Amino acid sequence: MSGFSRRGLLVGSGGLLLSGCDRITTSPTAKSLLSLGEKASRSAQRLVAGNALAPEFSAADISPVFRVNGNTRPTAAAYLAQVERGFADWRLTVDGLVAKPMAFSLAQLRALPQRTQITRHDCVEGWSAIAQWTGVPLALLLHGAGALPQARYAVFHCADDFSGKPYYESIDLAEALHPQTILAHTMNGQPLSVGHGAPLRLRVERQLGYKQAKYVMRVELVASLTGLYGGKGGYWEDHSGYQWWAGI
Amino acid sequence: MKPRASFIDQGMTPAANTGMISGMERSPLILRIRWPVRLWHWINALTVFIMLMSGMMIFNAHPRLYWGKFGANFDKAWLEIGNHGARGFLALGGHEWPTTGVIGYAQDTALAFPPLVTLPTHYNLSLARGWHFLGAWMLVISLLGFLAYALLSGHLRRDLGLSREERRPRALLHDVTEHLRLRLPRGEAARHYNPLQKIAYLSVLLGVLPLIIATGLAMSPTMNAACPWLLTLLGGRQSARSIHFLCALAMALFIAVHLAMVVLAGPFNELRAMITGWYRLPPERQP
Numbered sequence: 001m002s003g004f005s006r007r008g009l010l011v012g013s014g015g016l017l018l019s020g021c022d023r024i025t026t027s028p029t030a031k032s033l034l035s036l037g038e039k040a041s042r043s044a045q046r047l048v049a050g051n052a053l054a055p056e057f058s059a060a061d062i063s064p065v066f067r068v069n070g071n072t073r074p075t076a077a078a079y080l081a082q083v084e085r086g087f088a089d090w091r092l093t094v095d096g097l098v099a100k101p102m103a104f105s106l107a108q109l110r111a112l113p114q115r116t117q118i119t120r121h122d123c124v125e126g127w128s129a130i131a132q133w134t135g136v137p138l139a140l141l142l143h144g145a146g147a148l149p150q151a152r153y154a155v156f157h158c159a160d161d162f163s164g165k166p167y168y169e170s171i172d173l174a175e176a177l178h179p180q181t182i183l184a185h186t187m188n189g190q191p192l193s194v195g196h197g198a199p200l201r202l203r204v205e206r207q208l209g210y211k212q213a214k215y216v217m218r219v220e221l222v223a224s225l226t227g228l229y230g231g232k233g234g235y236w237e238d239h240s241g242y243q244w245w246a247g248i
Numbered sequence: 249m250k251p252r253a254s255f256i257d258q259g260m261t262p263a264a265n266t267g268m269i270s271g272m273e274r275s276p277l278i279l280r281i282r283w284p285v286r287l288w289h290w291i292n293a294l295t296v297f298i299m300l301m302s303g304m305m306i307f308n309a310h311p312r313l314y315w316g317k318f319g320a321n322f323d324k325a326w327l328e329i330g331n332h333g334a335r336g337f338l339a340l341g342g343h344e345w346p347t348t349g350v351i352g353y354a355q356d357t358a359l360a361f362p363p364l365v366t367l368p369t370h371y372n373l374s375l376a377r378g379w380h381f382l383g384a385w386m387l388v389i390s391l392l393g394f395l396a397y398a399l400l401s402g403h404l405r406r407d408l409g410l411s412r413e414e415r416r417p418r419a420l421l422h423d424v425t426e427h428l429r430l431r432l433p434r435g436e437a438a439r440h441y442n443p444l445q446k447i448a449y450l451s452v453l454l455g456v457l458p459l460i461i462a463t464g465l466a467m468s469p470t471m472n473a474a475c476p477w478l479l480t481l482l483g484g485r486q487s488a489r490s491i492h493f494l495c496a497l498a499m500a501l502f503i504a505v506h507l508a509m510v511v512l513a514g515p516f517n518e519l520r521a522m523i524t525g526w527y528r529l530p531p532e533r534q535p
Contacts (some may be wrong), residue, residue, distance in 0.1 A: 025368050025375065034375075037382030049474040057317065065322035120318060120485060122469050124373065126310035127320035128485050206470045241374040247470030248381060 042245040046174070049247070054180055054205035057118045062188065063129040066121070068195035071167065074160035074215055082159075087199040092183070096155070096220035099146030106185060106199050112136045115182050123209040124242065133203050135184030139177045141219065147173070151221035155228060156202055159215035162235065169213040170225055170233040170244075171204055180205040183216060208246035210236045278439070280527035285403065288394040289522055295390065296499060298383035301367035303496055304360075305376035311360035313493055317484030326490070329360035384464060391457055398453075407441060408450055414443040432513050435532040445509075448502065456498050463492035 024030060074080070082090045087106050095101035116134040138154065154176040158167040175181060181204045185192055192198040197214025204211050211234070225231060230238025237244050281289075312325035319325070328339040329352050336352020338345045348354070354362035363369040367379055398404035413419055423443045426432075433442050441449070465471045466478050466488035482488040510518045514530060521527035 022368050022370075025379065034378035034382055037378065037385055040385055041381050045468070045470040045474070049470045052473040054469060054473045055476045055479060061317055063318045063320065063323070065320075067320050067322060120469075120472075122467075122485065123310070123320075124377070126306070126489060127312075128318045129320050130318045206473045208469060236374075241372075241378075243374065243377065243381075248468035 038243050038245055041248055045245075045247045049206065051174075051178065054119055057120065057130050059118065059132070061130050062118065062132060066129045066131050066187075066196070067127075068193075069123060069209065070214065071160040071162070072195045074158075076159055076161070079159040079215065083194060083198070090199055092200060092216065093218040094141050094145045094220075095218065096222055097148040097151035098142070098221055099148065102141070102145045104141070109136050109183070109185060109200070112140060115179070116186075117180055117182070117203075117205070119180070119203065119205045121209055121212065124236075124246070132188050133182065133184040134186035134189075135182035135200070135203065137179060138181045138183055138202075138219070139179070141183070142176060142221070145221075147221055150223045153222050153225055153233070155220045155222055155225070155233075156213040156216050157218040157220065158213050159217050162239070165235065165239065166229070167213065167215070167235045168229055169202065169211050169235070170222075170228075171207070171211060175204055175207065178204070178206070183219075206247060208248075210234065210242060211246045275435075275529040275531065277526040277528050279525050280439075280521050281525045282401075282403070283525065284394070284397045284401070286522055286525060288390055288397075291386065291390045292394075295383050295386045296503070298367065298379055299387060300496060300500060301365060302376040302379040302383065305366040305368065305371070306373065306380060307493065308359045308361055308366065308371060309373045313490045314486040315483070315490060316486050319486035319489075327493075331358045334358075384461075387457070388461060391461075395453070408446050408453070410443055410446055414446070419443065430512060432509075432530075434530045436529065438529050448505070452499070452502055456495050456502070460492060460495040460499070463488040463495065467492065 089105075091103040091105055092109065093101065093103050113136070114134055115137050116132060118130065118132045120128050120130045122128045142154070151173060153170045153172055155170045156168060158169075160167045171181070181202075183200050184203050185200050187193070187196055192201060197212075197216070200216045201214040202212055202216055222228065225233040225244075229235075232238045233244045234242070236242040307329075311329040312319070312321070313327040314323055314325055326340070329347070330337055330339065331353040334348070334353055335346065336348040336350065336354060338347045338351060351360055351362070352358075355364060357363055359366075359371060366376070368375050395404075398408070414423075420443055427444055432438070462478060463482060465475075466482050467485055472479050472485070479485065479488070482491060517528055517530070
């Protein structure tokens, strides 16, 4: 055989076959099948997990190094100014479908009842790290602000962005009111570093890493996710097709 | 030896013929594989390929494996597939093996597993996850259906269970040497699955597949909340991930051997049996 290597031919024909495969995997039928699969996973997991707690670990299980991930330093001038001032005049806003919108300083959040938990963080990529988190149960803030009956999701607006596209995430109210869902300001006994989401990040312990929004500035209760940013409920959901249900 | 009752010979072969399967006579077709087994086989074949290929893409996102409850870039990995520039490597047990062109770096792609074997072909973790979890539903539902059939119909006990004679170490050893010499059963002996074949099928059905499902579930943070005992049993999430990978490797090896055996045993006859159910006993060897 001149000009062709057998291996080249093999790889080439494999490539043809695979581009066919790729067409199948992105067809509308495939997409509806995939979203059916996601819905099945969500319903089944909701059903079997109920309000069960995520496993908690002992201090001996804490990862020696908890790698930072995603954005490690927001670039917005307003955020950087807050870092300079030690978040002295930073405020967390809780608004949307609530009876009375509220704003909390970091000191006010620390003065509320706290919850400390040692939990595992699972990145969608496959790695895991264990740390101790301290913060305010989100349920406390939502009850304080008075969630309205039509509220279905909590949306977390963040100070960071990817190429100008703001980071945000959302969870449903069942997850938002779960006892381990906290807005953490302390990690392993230290104030949250900028790399890990200072001054405040979400811990929603039964979900993957991309749900654990860092640099949380505002919690908004909404009835629907459509119309918000890209409409799929989160930065990675909008821009890279990640599943909104991040329980698996 | 009195032949055990089996789905294989239920009224399908005239008893008079069974003694004649040798030499020049073409043996009659027998109904060897019932439709539920054939249906499950093909659904499972499709599903396992979806799972392996999308699984390799998911692995590409973090091609390192750990033991224990946690594990990330700064922790010690027991296995890593990576690349130094255009040189692929497999790091295992303190050694680094060059793997350029196969894994780590192949097809001009710096990924653990190259485009040829992943679903989708180009790096896309979210799409691979979508396929993997859809495939997982197919795998679990079809496996439960098949297990229910295999138990209720007697297929499991009759056709896959090893008889007392077959369980004797000497008989097993004999079967191993026969396989190593690539001498597969012929004639009447080919009517039933042979002992190694039964062991291989049982290991996949009752060992690898249940374990791969359990370890898959143990990687889900919501499932960890629902059944924390599973996580404890498996030794933590990163151990579960490692076992999941090893089970996938076992499945890949099983498929490779399975296909090789199909070729050795006569691909036309074997494929016909798995598609239509009808199988012709291969004639005895001439003395």
